[in-house]
Amino acid sequence: MPHDDHDHPHALLPPEPALRVKALETILTRKGLIDPAALDEIIDTYQNKIGPQNGAHVVAKAWSDPAFKAALLEDATSVVAELGYYGRQGEHLVVVENTPEQHNMVVCTLCSCYPWPLLGIPPGWYKSDAYRARAVREPRKVLAEFSVTLPETTTVRVWDSTAEIRYLILPMRPAGSEGMSEDELAVLVTRDSMIGTGLPKVPA
């Protein structure tokens, strides 16, 4: 069954990307197939409501509460859903823990899979050819481009998201954060530290 012998319908739309999007939105709207107000709502959701603050909440809670952390590492999907974080591109969640012995980082070499309910829409670099191509083969060089250098004694485990499982990294709690509240800890948790390309902030 050949799959490549069709015309490419997209070539009928304007080539300039912003105009191409606008044209398709207009065509679909005229036919009643999409509602521009629904588009605004989708954009508002991912621009303002769902983002890395969700993941930071989970990480800070895991740093503060050993029972929560144990449950999170055992069955992240249901534990995180109880906090209200579930939905599209987060239906099957696994949390993996960084340790002095092992650093974890996440990539999707085939497309751009990413845990939306916890981190929102992935940043441009996560979807870039350079990251997708290189993270699996030379993670340490990639980490250096994020100004992260690991000791040689720390192994790197790269998780390539090839199925519908979404991965969130639980970074190591930074030194000097003893006694901080969950809310204070959440401020230390960066987005990149939950992808594994960064480390949490160190308290001032």
Place this chain on the structure above:
Amino acid sequence: MTRVHDMGGRFGDGPVNPEPQDAPVFAEDWHARALAVTLASGFLGQWNIDVSRHAREKLSPTDYTRFSYYEKWISGLADLLVDRGVLTLDDLGEAGGESAHPLAERALKAEAVANALAKGGPADRPSNVAVRFEAGQAVRTLRSTANRLVDGGHTRLPIYAAGANGRILRLHGTHVLPDSNAHGLGEAPEPLYAVVFPASELWANPENPADEVVLDLWQSYLEPA
């Protein structure tokens, strides 16, 4: 063989240039519209996530390479809308009118967005395929990555991990098989595993032989090692 999107391990892409962590979620307004149009169109119910991934992968290598991320989305969407008969070539060419569309009653309404996104679309299903491997077991991936059901079809075994020896890390349950689901051949759920591979098994010159790569792989991609 594989397609242009299967780029894990490739040389020549240059440095990753991370934008600041507080950069806007959407660098351009049209990026946001492209994402929203794609999601909203998906709720018309004419395809599944595997079909939509395959639509982007089916872009010609020339288009895939020159298109930016959201250009791939919008172009893959246009192709898919025509492939599924939702739109005609005349519609895309602006010859289409404002006539009511039979699918219009399915259009996602603003008030339904929050629930629709929160509901998600789980990929685990009951399966009668017996679980063949257990955690710790040595396995090998099929030597050539390919869709075994449809020549040139969608598959999720990257070429860099084909023919590689690894070890089962965990069973995720039984999940929809993309190779089947992307082509209207049914969900065909089967066991899905996290499989860990030593970097030295995948790369001629690993940065550190103790490093590892984990992939989520369906049982039919694996054989006992």
